[in-house]
Amino acid sequence: MLDIDLMELADLHRPKDIVSEIYHQNPGWDEPVSLEELADRCGIKEIRYESLKGIEGALIANDTKSEGIIVINSDARHHRRRYTLGHELGHYLIPHHGFQMSCTSKDMSTKINKDIKMNSSQNIEAEANEFSANLLMPEPWLNKQKCFSREPSIECIKFLADKLDVSFQACANRYADLHDRPVAVVFSHMLKVQYGYTGGEHPFWLRYAKRGSSIPNSSLTASLGKVDDLTFHNDECDASLWFDENKYYCLPETCIEEVYVQEDGYIATLLWFEDEIEEKEEE
Ligand SMILES: [Zn+2]
Structure with missing residues (x-):
């Protein structure tokens, strides 16, 4: 059973730090990581799987991001759906990301570009990807x-x-x-x-x-x-x-x-x- 102290997460901004804190709060977290359980503990009321045209996933939350729902493209393969869910959770848990996001398959492969502003929409998408990769493949677990x-x-x-x-x-x-x-x-x-x-x-x-x-x-x-x-x-x-x-x-x-x-x-x-x-x- 996951135990998440959201207050502790609220002060963190970097994807890696947020995931490390989640891991730190749950040292016995077993692989494979259950994103559904994490979403539930963080206030996501529903994860909906629907056939979506042109987008892979979306986050619809209230403006304080205390609760929301996530929609995932059901036409995507299993691993892609998991990755997308991690990405949308990233938008939800990274404080400076928006509360209403819709993300394309191109967004899912965006990487950080240090030559442009960190809060540009491209880098926001890249941060959500970094979050998803860190969450699904946690460094502390890999190091073990x-x-x-x-x-x-x-x-x-x-x-x-x-x-x-x-x-x-x-x-x-x-x-x-x-x-x-x-x-x-x-x-x-x-x-x-x-x-x-x-x-x-x-x-x-x-x-x-x-x-x-x-x-x-x-x-x-x-x-x-x-x-x-x-x-x-x-x-x-x-x-x-x-x-x-x-x-x-x-x-x-x-x-x-x-x-x-x-x-x-x-x-x-x-x-x-x-x-x-x-x-x-x-x-
Ligand atoms: Zn996105």
């Missing part, structure tokens, strides 16, 4: 699994995603953000990049991050593109195949390319370095 000090692995991401009842993609992004080593993931379909993601403070620029670009021909990923089974493969490859050099860090000669062949031509590629990354000496 000791997965970020071990070598990166797709099997580990899969294990965590199943445990937390989140999508493999959402979990892979979070994993890349929190791992001790620089980790990158590339999601492709029929060997065309859907998106590439480098976690936290990755030292190198991923060459294949742009939607629609072709997976490099000589990569392991490309060689497995026609295989259609749920399998894992890995190999060492030239780091320069995937990453660009830069003036701050020495790009190692090789990186590990681990490939997860999913169904219907979808592939996830995890990239990481066995060698320590060294800074370049100043000239």
